[in-house]
Amino acid sequence: xxxxxxxxxxxxxxxxxxxxxxxxxxxxxxxxxxxxxxxxxxxxxxxxxxxxxxxxxxxxxxxxxxxxxxxxxxx
Amino acid sequence: xxxxxxxxxxxxxxxxxxxxxxxxxxxxxxxxxxxxxxxxxxxxxxxxxxxxxxxxxxxxxxxxxxxxxxxxxxxxxxxxxxxxxxxxxxxxxxxxxxxxxxxxxxxxxxxxxxxxxxxxxxxxxxxxxxxxxxxxxxxxxxxxxxxxxxxxxxxxxxxxxxxxxxxxxxxxxxxxxxxxxxxxxxxxxxxxxxxxxxxxxxxxxxxxxxxxxxxxxxxxxxxxxx
Ligand SMILES: Nc1nc2c(ncn2[C@@H]2O[C@H](COP(=O)(O)OP(=O)(O)OP(=O)(O)O)[C@@H](O)[C@H]2O)c(=O)[nH]1
Ligand SMILES: [Mg+2]
Numbered sequence: 001x002x003x004x005x006x007x008x009x010x011x012x013x014x015x016x017x018x019x020x021x022x023x024x025x026x027x028x029x030x031x032x033x034x035x036x037x038x039x040x041x042x043x044x045x046x047x048x049x050x051x052x053x054x055x056x057x058x059x060x061x062x063x064x065x066x067x068x069x070x071x072x073x074x075x
Numbered sequence: 076x077x078x079x080x081x082x083x084x085x086x087x088x089x090x091x092x093x094x095x096x097x098x099x100x101x102x103x104x105x106x107x108x109x110x111x112x113x114x115x116x117x118x119x120x121x122x123x124x125x126x127x128x129x130x131x132x133x134x135x136x137x138x139x140x141x142x143x144x145x146x147x148x149x150x151x152x153x154x155x156x157x158x159x160x161x162x163x164x165x166x167x168x169x170x171x172x173x174x175x176x177x178x179x180x181x182x183x184x185x186x187x188x189x190x191x192x193x194x195x196x197x198x199x200x201x202x203x204x205x206x207x208x209x210x211x212x213x214x215x216x217x218x219x220x221x222x223x224x225x226x227x228x229x230x231x232x233x234x235x236x237x238x239x240x241x242x243x244x245x246x247x248x249x250x251x252x253x254x255x256x257x258x259x260x261x262x263x264x265x266x267x268x269x270x271x272x273x274x275x276x277x278x279x280x281x282x283x284x285x286x287x288x289x290x291x292x293x294x295x296x297x298x299x300x301x
Contacts, residue, residue: 025137026137028174029136029174030171031170055167055170055171056167
């Protein structure tokens with residue numbers, strides 16, 4: 001499952017990020033890296049933006065970027 | 076009186092401006108820099124035998140030139156003269172904040188880390204071993220709160236102490252495969268008797284391997300690889 005398909009309020013862990021190096025670095029500097037536990041907290045009405053919670057911060061992502069992030073539900 | 080220029084650097088919203096206020100007390104003068112579209116605030120105050128100039132740079136997530144205001148800060152750090160980086164981090168978001176800190180460590184500048192928002196961290200039950208962190212990084216790390224003003228005096232003392240001391244190489248280590256390649260490049264540079272006035276050969280190796288544009292530009296000037 002990728003992050004764009006993840007329902008709200010379910011804790012997931014990042015498995016892979018399949019972005020080009022520049023974007024990947026950017027996501028990393030925002031705190032998104034493999035192994036991180038995150039949760040989708042909001043979704044825009046047209047479903048083109050999501051808000052995710054990560055530790056003590058919140059990040060907004062476009063669906064395009066969210067699709068690049070493979071996640072797995074935390075057991 | 077000795078003049079000391081401090082660059083305040085940190086990710087957005089970590090409390091750089093508040094900390095600048097707390098450190099400079101009531102002697103704060105905020106002004107704009109000429110020639111840039113994005114504001115760089117400046118605080119001037121005196122402490123002990125120092126005249127301190129503090130430059131509050133726009134927040135940035137990394138030194139990768141992602142946006143125009145991030146580039147302002149990066150260009151300042153690369154090209155302007157200053158004595159010390161005060162890296163402000165949000166104690167409640169340490170891991171994310173430290174990704175910028177490691178990039179700053181590549182710059183070979185004197186550095187102090189302010190673990191800001193310590194009041195928040197304590198509320199959240201986050202415990203940071205600042206002493207151990209200082210040892211690991213080879214950079215003094217001081218827990219502060221620009222809100223409650225806790226430890227602001229210790230931070231000032233630390234900054235003055237570091238500016239009086241010799242600069243020493245940062246303790247930036249990578250995973251084994253990267254360390255092996257760094258070693259190869261460093262050895263190559265050593266064998267060519269290459270010396271740069273600011274960057275050590277290891278720093279240059281790091282810059283080349285991590286594809287830092289400024290290091291590529293710098294090395295481009297030397298006919299080493301023929
Ligand atoms: N609890 C707490 N809040 C703080 C502290 N320092 C700053 N803040 C708050 O954090 C927010 C951001 O502070 P600023 O000083 O504007 O942050 P900045 O790093 O200058 O932000 P940019 O310039 O936008 O990158 C403000 O709402 C401050 O009140 C602190 O030590 N503790
Ligand atoms: Mg600010």
